[in-house]
Structures are given as structure tokens and as C-alpha cells.
Amino acid sequence: MEVPWEEAPRFGLMVADENDRITEFQEKPKNPKSNLASMGIYIFNWDILKKYLTEDEADPNSENDFGNNIIPNLLRDNRKMYAYHFSGYWKDVGTISSLWEANMEVLDPEHSGINLFDDNWKIYSRNSGMTGHKISSDAVVENSMITDGCRVKGNVKHSILFAGVQVEKGAVVEDAVVMGGTVIKSGAVVKHCIIAENVTIGENAVVGAMPEGDSAGVATVGAGIKIGNNAKIGPNAMVNKNVEDGEEQC
Amino acid sequence: MLNSNKRALGVIFPNSYDALVPELVNVRLMASIPFASRYRLIDFVLSSMSNCDIDNISIMVNNNYHSLMDHLGSGREWDLVRKNGGLHIFPPFAEKESKPFIGRVGALASILDFLRQQKEKYVVMSDAHIAVNFDFNAMIDAHIASGADVTVAYNEQELPEYIKKSNDKGFYYTLSIDNGRVTKMYINSRETGIQNFGMNIYVVDRELLIDLVNTAFVRGQEFFERDILAPQLARLNVQAYKYEGYLARISGMKSYFDENMKLLDDYNLDGLFSGAPIYTKIRDDNPTRYINGAKASNVMVADGCVIEGEIENSILFRGVKVAKGAKVKNCILMQDTVIEAGVNIEYLITDKSVTITAGKEMKGTDTFPFYIAKHHTV
Numbered sequence: 001m002e003v004p005w006e007e008a009p010r011f012g013l014m015v016a017d018e019n020d021r022i023t024e025f026q027e028k029p030k031n032p033k034s035n036l037a038s039m040g041i042y043i044f045n046w047d048i049l050k051k052y053l054t055e056d057e058a059d060p061n062s063e064n065d066f067g068n069n070i071i072p073n074l075l076r077d078n079r080k081m082y083a084y085h086f087s088g089y090w091k092d093v094g095t096i097s098s099l100w101e102a103n104m105e106v107l108d109p110e111h112s113g114i115n116l117f118d119d120n121w122k123i124y125s126r127n128s129g130m131t132g133h134k135i136s137s138d139a140v141v142e143n144s145m146i147t148d149g150c151r152v153k154g155n156v157k158h159s160i161l162f163a164g165v166q167v168e169k170g171a172v173v174e175d176a177v178v179m180g181g182t183v184i185k186s187g188a189v190v191k192h193c194i195i196a197e198n199v200t201i202g203e204n205a206v207v208g209a210m211p212e213g214d215s216a217g218v219a220t221v222g223a224g225i226k227i228g229n230n231a232k233i234g235p236n237a238m239v240n241k242n243v244e245d246g247e248e249q250c
Numbered sequence: 251m252l253n254s255n256k257r258a259l260g261v262i263f264p265n266s267y268d269a270l271v272p273e274l275v276n277v278r279l280m281a282s283i284p285f286a287s288r289y290r291l292i293d294f295v296l297s298s299m300s301n302c303d304i305d306n307i308s309i310m311v312n313n314n315y316h317s318l319m320d321h322l323g324s325g326r327e328w329d330l331v332r333k334n335g336g337l338h339i340f341p342p343f344a345e346k347e348s349k350p351f352i353g354r355v356g357a358l359a360s361i362l363d364f365l366r367q368q369k370e371k372y373v374v375m376s377d378a379h380i381a382v383n384f385d386f387n388a389m390i391d392a393h394i395a396s397g398a399d400v401t402v403a404y405n406e407q408e409l410p411e412y413i414k415k416s417n418d419k420g421f422y423y424t425l426s427i428d429n430g431r432v433t434k435m436y437i438n439s440r441e442t443g444i445q446n447f448g449m450n451i452y453v454v455d456r457e458l459l460i461d462l463v464n465t466a467f468v469r470g471q472e473f474f475e476r477d478i479l480a481p482q483l484a485r486l487n488v489q490a491y492k493y494e495g496y497l498a499r500i501s502g503m504k505s506y507f508d509e510n511m512k513l514l515d516d517y518n519l520d521g522l523f524s525g526a527p528i529y530t531k532i533r534d535d536n537p538t539r540y541i542n543g544a545k546a547s548n549v550m551v552a553d554g555c556v557i558e559g560e561i562e563n564s565i566l567f568r569g570v571k572v573a574k575g576a577k578v579k580n581c582i583l584m585q586d587t588v589i590e591a592g593v594n595i596e597y598l599i600t601d602k603s604v605t606i607t608a609g610k611e612m613k614g615t616d617t618f619p620f621y622i623a624k625h626h627t628v
Contacts, residue, residue, distance in 0.1 A: 107539075117536055127532045131523055132287030132552035132566070134516070141546050147537035148288070148553055151516070160537075 001086050003037045010092065011037035012067040014083050022081040027067030036083060038067070039090060048079065089114040096238075100194055100218045103160050103177045107143060128163035128180070138169050154184070162197070171201075175210065185229070192235065193219035202229035202245065209235045258372040258390055258453070259335070260299045260307040263354060264292055264318055266377035266450065267420045270413075270502050273621045274601070278317040281309075281378035283500065284584050284602070286513050286522070287565050288552040290321050291500065293530045294381045300328045301526035302386040304374060306335030308364070310357040312342055327529045338364075353472035358463040365460050373459050375452045375474075381498040381509070383525035384451065389491050393453040398489035400458075400479065402432060403451035405493045406444050412502040414440050422501075423448035423475050425490055432488040435480040448475070449493060496521030507599060507619045510565045510582050514548055535568050543574060559589065573608075580616075598622065 003011060015024035015034045026033060052070050056062050062069045074081055089112065093099040105112030116123050130149025135141055140155045149164035154171035161167070162179045168186040176190050181198040184190055188201045193208030201207060205227050208219035217236035221227065226242045233239055234250030243249065264281030274283050281292035292309075299307055307330060311318060318339075324330075325337035343360045354375070358365070365373070372393065374386055384403075393401040404425055413422055425446040426434035439445065452474075454462075462478050471477035479488055496518060498509035512518045522528075535554025540546065545560040554569040559576030566572075567584045573591040580597045583589070587600045590608040597614030600606070601624040610628055614620035622628060 117539075122534055123536075124534050127534070129527055129529060131519065132550045133538070134514070134519070135546040135549050135551065137548040139546065141540045141544065143542045143544075144540050145537045146540065146551075 001037050001039050001090050002035050005032070005035050008032040008035045008037065010094065012040070012071075013037055016083045020083045020085070022075070022083055025067070025071045025075060027065070027071075037092075039086060048074075096194065096218050096220055097216075100177060100192075103194075104158070104175065106160065107145060107158060130163055133161075136169075139167075154186070176208070179223075192216075193221070193233075195221045196223040196225075198224050200226045202227050202231060204229060205231045205233070207233040208237075211235075256303060256306065256335070256370050258304050258374045258386070259368055259370040259456070260304045260386075261358070261373060261375045262292065262295055262299075262307065262309045262378055263357060263375070264309055264315070264378045265312040267379045267501065268314075269420055270379075271500065271506060273503060273623065274506065275314060277314065277601075277624050279311070279314045280500070282315075282318040282321050283506070284567055285381055285498070285500075285506075286510065287550045287567055289381075289528060289530045290318075291381055292318065292321070292378045293528050294383065295376045295378055296322075296328050296330075297528045298382070298384040298526065299374065299376075299386060300330060300529070302390075304386060305330055305332060306338075306368065306370060308338045308340055308361060310340050310354075310361070312357070315339075315341070321531050323531065327531055329529075340364075353477075354474040355463055355466045355472050355477065358459070358474075359467040362460055362464060365456060368456065371456060373452075373454050373456045375450075375454070377450045379500045380449055381500070381522060382449075382493070383495065383522055383528065384493070385525070386453075389451070390453055392491050393489070396430065396489045397487065398453075399455065399486045400488045401453040401491050402479075402488060403449040403491045403493050404446045405449060405497060407447050408443060409439065409441065409445055409447065410499075410501055410505060412504055414438075421473065421476060423450070427490045430489055432479075432483060432490050434483065435475060437476055437480070446490065446492075449497070449499075450475075453491075495525070498522065503599075503619070503621065504617070507582060511563070511580075513565070514550060514563065519550075533568050544572075559591075559593075580619075582619075601626075604628070 009028060009030060009032055013026045013032050013034045014022050014036045016022050052073055056064060056069050091102045093102045105114050109115050128148050133146050133148060133150035136153040139152045142157045144156050144159045146161045147163050150161050152167045153169040154167040156167055157174045159173045159176045164181045165178050166183045167173055170186045171184045171188045173190045175192040177194045179197040182195050184201045185203040187204040189206045190201060191208045192210050199221050215235055219233055219235050220238045222240040225239055228243050228245035230246045231243045232248040237249045265279045268275045268280050282290045285291050330337040340361055372390060389403060421437050424436045424439045425432050425448055427446055466478050500506050537553055538551050538555040541558045544557040547562045549561050549564050551566040552568040555566050556571045558574045559572040561572055561578045564578050564581045569586040570583045572578055572589045575591050576589045576593040578589060578595055581595055582599045584600055584602045586603045588605040592609045593606045594611045597619040598612055599619050599621045603625050604622045605627040
């Protein structure tokens, strides 16, 4: 999979010849020689894999790592390794901003190329078992994805709500990913952020902000956290402790 | 037997009151009528039984039961896949001389041998026309504490007008109660004011039930209430068990519409769902998507929908599509309904997989919502 050069150092990278045979493998290098990222999906011949794993296990100097040991050992022995080019949607969501981005891309399948909505290629998940979601007459919902158990009485724009999220009257949710069971109290403003499960955002609290100039941080709030009334959480905050009423964090 | 320590087994009559909603049961039976955006009526009684540790459940289907069998599958969603007990679906016994049963007596008579072989001391019987989150354990406790032969559940309410007008389509029962004991059962009463309205949910000792059904059947009797209980209230100790929680009783198209719409009020929705969980068949749909331009106001929507138009005061079941420029108001749209661009509809009930093609305008009224049958394209 080709990734943007600036992101390449996050990945295991392959250098391949014109026949897609892999000639070099770099695990998260500072100076990448290639932008062909390994997706971490391999098909091995079982006997080869067994041999190299067994040898690696017996080597006291090995880090026992696929990218750092097994693949380089296979290269050293001149084993035949070939790259398979994948061209569909793929995203490593190993950072906060890429996780946020990937969620937002789901709302725009035409441009992002992600398609979770193919009846012949379903994506299965756990089912919450909750009732259908409710949108009240006070609510405004725009370009969002909402699932069972949600109750929306406020404004939800360009956001993803997981099962059982409550958005109270007058609350505003924009460009946000809100996970299951979270309650956003009335008057709260939640923007450009990821809120984990079972969080309570207090009345008139502010979490995150839309990007301005250089600041495009994705605020995060950890699972089970309580954000007090009128509290303010800045766009770069990673909240993992309860926040008192009126407290500010940037 | 593994389930010999269980107190009660369950028997459900999914066809009861089919005649009250002829449109909806054209291709199904009462128990598999879609309700509350993602459920079928039987989910409520079945989940309630399962939640109360009743895991030996017999379903006495009579006709039109394909959709119910498809919905129930092996019973996995209700945790009823068992080596002993579990879910039994009893179709009518097809012999040359026999005809399908009419009332509970005929249905139970066809499984007397099965009932004799079971180990549970009590039998819990229910229809499926009431959506209720029912605590059967509390009722069984009351049955044991009172020493009753039979305990009948009821709620206090006025009789709905539409059920009074439909007395040729199924019996309903009201009770006179003296100090907890039922002294009289009235069939198809026309009384006004608050009544003790029978919910057709019974707890009865298994061996007594076998006895009563056997005797009634050989006399050619059909109905448990009319032919067994009502004439023997002096001899049998029939106790009344009052249910005070939320319930939705389906007794006609109008009540089907109203009971769905009532759930748009969170107070009612919480009344029905805040107890033990109600399970249903899982469809593994995506979350519902509201595309730019969509407007939603006072709606309950299941997963798998794609909303590009306007929806208001409506219930949408799973997989409904509402295209750009369409307006949906005061409607119930069942699974996989497609509303094309520019459609304008009010007071409409669309059955499964109905398509309303672009630009159509259709309006029923509050007192008479229009109904469009399964798979039709308008």
C-alpha cells in the first residue's frame, strides 16, 4: 500500500523490484527509502514460517519482532518474498488524529473510498440490543451517523454517535466521534474531538474546538470521565481524570 | 433432566387475535408483527420469559407462521438453544380427520403427551398481542403464595372503543375481583369506565392444566377462559394478578398505529424498555446515516436507514430509505421501505419492502391511516 511520504516513517516499508520481489525491508525508519507500507497482512508457507519462528525463538539476541527480525532474516537468506499491491481503502488508525480522520471519512464515502455499506460485504460487529434511536423535535441532525439507543435533543453535525449516546437539549456536537453510553448535557459544546465510552460532559461545558490557523488538535476524553459543568477543555487536551466544574485545560 | 429445577414452562399462542389486524396478518401472524422500530410482538413475551429463567417454551403456531419461524430461528437471540427444553414450535397436527385448532383447548390438547413428560410444576401461558416487559417470576411467586389453582394477569384500563366494535373477531375478558379472587369473567364486555382487563397471561399448575384441558377437549370445548375458567369460578381458585407497568395492547390497525406512535414519548418508551432487556433477531445493519439536507424531528429510527429527506413524527424500521426532497409525516415505515425523491406522505403504514415511487403524494388521516401491503410498489 502506498502511503504519503511524510507518514512513511510510521510504517514497516518495503523496497521492491520491477517484479514486486521485496529487496529491502525497513521497520519504521527515520529516512524511508520507499513509501510502500506493509499492511501487516502476510501469507507464509507454513514450513518456512515455522522454521524462522523456531530459529528466532532460540536466538537470545533477537527482539522477537516480525519487522525487525523475521522479515530481515528471510531477506538475508534470499527467500522469495513478494509484495501484493492493495488499492482499496486502508488506514492505520494508530494516532489520535488518524483515528478521528478515519471516522470522518466514513461520513464521506464518495471521496474517501471507504464503503461500509455493501450488503454483500457486511462488516459485522457486536449488537447493542438497544431500541431504535430517537431524534426529538428540538434536535437538528446533519450529515451524521447515529445508531441504536441514542437520544438526540440537541444539534449534531458531521459526527458519529455510538450506541446509547444522549445529546441533551441545546447541546452542540460537531466533527466529533462520541462513543457508547456517553451523555452530553444541555448547553455543552463538543467539537473536533473523540469522546470515549460512558463519559459525562457537564452542562455548558466546552470540549475541543474547530481548527484555527495552526491549531488543529483533536481533543480526547477517556472512558468513564466526568467533565464538570462550565468546564473548558482545549483542542490539544487528553483528559484522563475527572474535571471539576468550571475548570479549564488546554 | 437439566431443567427439572425450573419452576415453570412457557406456552405462547402466537395466532391469537389475528382477526383484529387482518391487513398485517395477511402474510404473517400476530406474534411476528413488527413493532417499535426493530422488534416483533413476540420478542416481548419471549424475552420476558427468558429473562425470568423460563427456558422451556412451546409456541403453538396455527397458520401463516413462516415469518415467525424465520424470525425465531433456533431461538439463539433469546438464549433458548438447549439440549433440554429450549424453544419448541408446534405446528397444527395434520391428520385426515383433524382440522386446525381454534382456541387454547385444542392447541393444548394436541400437546398433552408433551406436557405430561415435562418436569416443571407450573405452566405460564400467554398470547403475543401485548408488548409488555413482564416479570413472570413475580407472578409465579404470587401464584404460589396465594395457593391458587390458576392466576390471571390483568391491568386496569378503559376498554378501547375499537375492541368493543370487534367482538365477533376474538374474545376479550374483564374480571370481577373479590379480595384477590376472580368471581366472574365477562366476555366482550361493553362497559365504560375503568375495567379489570384480562391480559390473557396465566399461571396454572401443570397437572391441573392437563386435567382441565383433557376434560374440556372430550366435551368439544374450545376456549380456556370461556369454557374452562368462567363456568368453574366457584370450584377453581382463580386469583387475579394486577399488572401496573406499561403495556401496548394491539387490538386493531388504529391501535397498532397509536401504540407505535406513543413510543415517541420517552416516558412511554422507558416504561416499555427500562426493565429487563428485550431481544430480537439481529440484522447486523450499519448505523443510520443522515445525509446533508436531511431533517428529522420527533422520530424513532432503527439502524440501517439512509435519510436524505424530511421525517417527522414517524417510526422507521430497519433499512428504510428516504430520498432527497421526500417528506414523511406521521408514518410507520416497516423494514426496507423505500421512499423515493419528492414523495409526500402522511398517516401511512407501509409494510415490509414497500416502494413509493418518485413524486407520489398519499395522505391518510389520524383516525384512518392508510396501509400498503408487503412488497407493493406504489
